[in-house]
Amino acid sequence: MEHKSKKILFIAPASFPIMGAESIVNVKLLKALTEEGYQIDVISKDMKWANYPYQQMDEFGISLHSLTVVGVDNKLTIKTIFYHILTFFTFGVVFKGAHWAYLALKKAKRLVKQESYDYILTKNAPAELIGYYIKKKHGLKWIATWNDPYPTEKYPEPYGKGVDAEVFWGSKRLIPIMNTYPDIHVFPSNRLRDYMLKYLKVTIEKTRIIPHVALLDTCSKTEQNNDKLKLIHTGNVSHPRNPEPFLHALHLFYSEHQDLDMEVAFMGVLPENFTKLLEKYELKEKIKHLPAVEYTKSLEIVKTYDVSVIIEAPCQEGIFLPTKVSDYMQCRKQIFAISPAVGVLHDLYQEGHIRYFADCTQVEAIKATLNLIYNDFKNGNLSIVPPIKQEYTAKEVVNIYNQF
Known part of the structure; x- marks a missing residue:
């Protein structure tokens, strides 16, 4: 069915520069939408993370209608305190870092007056404050995205204190706002949706499940290495993720296969105790550490390995959809999910979209x-790589956004 290309205001503090998991998710979605003719104005935040290299928009081949990057000072100064006070008076909500929304709102209001948008799409915090303001003051349809539990106090253990956790006093209006103002709530998995609906009063009809898109043309399929088995983990293994069970298992595995020539690599910034764990399990000479690199280069490195490893935190239920899932899928690589016994990745394993799984x-x-x-x-x-789940393809993802 033909559709009219949409014009949207895309509020995503984590998008440009391209750096870190949240920005990767957002930028891949932008690429999928713009390639379908969407006219998109993006308001982003000038992130300053020293540990991760970043890419600019032109390196990723995205054609936006406009991009505004709003910088903020996160240091505790009289100026930032003043901006946080103004944030509270503007939105009725304040929390650390919320002042970005106050500073970005001026540009958002100007764009709403200039353009005829089909809807405003908000991504990571504090974008929801702008979505709320624009919906309340201008009546623009608001599509709110929740890629993680929100407010953050309600993360499940061991990240947070669960659905019954008390919310910071300055954020107490967030849940009433989330209940009342968004037209549609987007979640990457049904488990995250069901978790958040334990404390949100939102009907299921107002929710949509849209996984992180896998851009199938980003990586071509490669054959397995014939000389030695190669496994790679990319990204964060800091608390509450725990790499120790995997390292312990590797130690036992190597003990049974002493002549095995196998390469296991970890790419990214490793926690301080990682070296001690390598010493404990006699793996210092067997584990390769690769530095963090820009996103597209990381995909090229992943292509040279046979199996991509995901290590999740030991939650009672795995409600998260890690960014790496769609990245590894689009690289057409085997996935070894080391995850909660009940959760999103185990669901994908049971459905045949992830080949290897362990608690x-x-x-x-x-x-x-x-x-x-x-x-x-x-x-x-x-x-022999499992098929990509259709819901993760750009065609299926864009089709849902076409219906908003």
């Missing part, structure tokens, strides 16, 4: 899966 708390289960991967390597079966 993130069970060392023996992780070791058994390493043996399974090794046997598939010896038999030349690692190049």
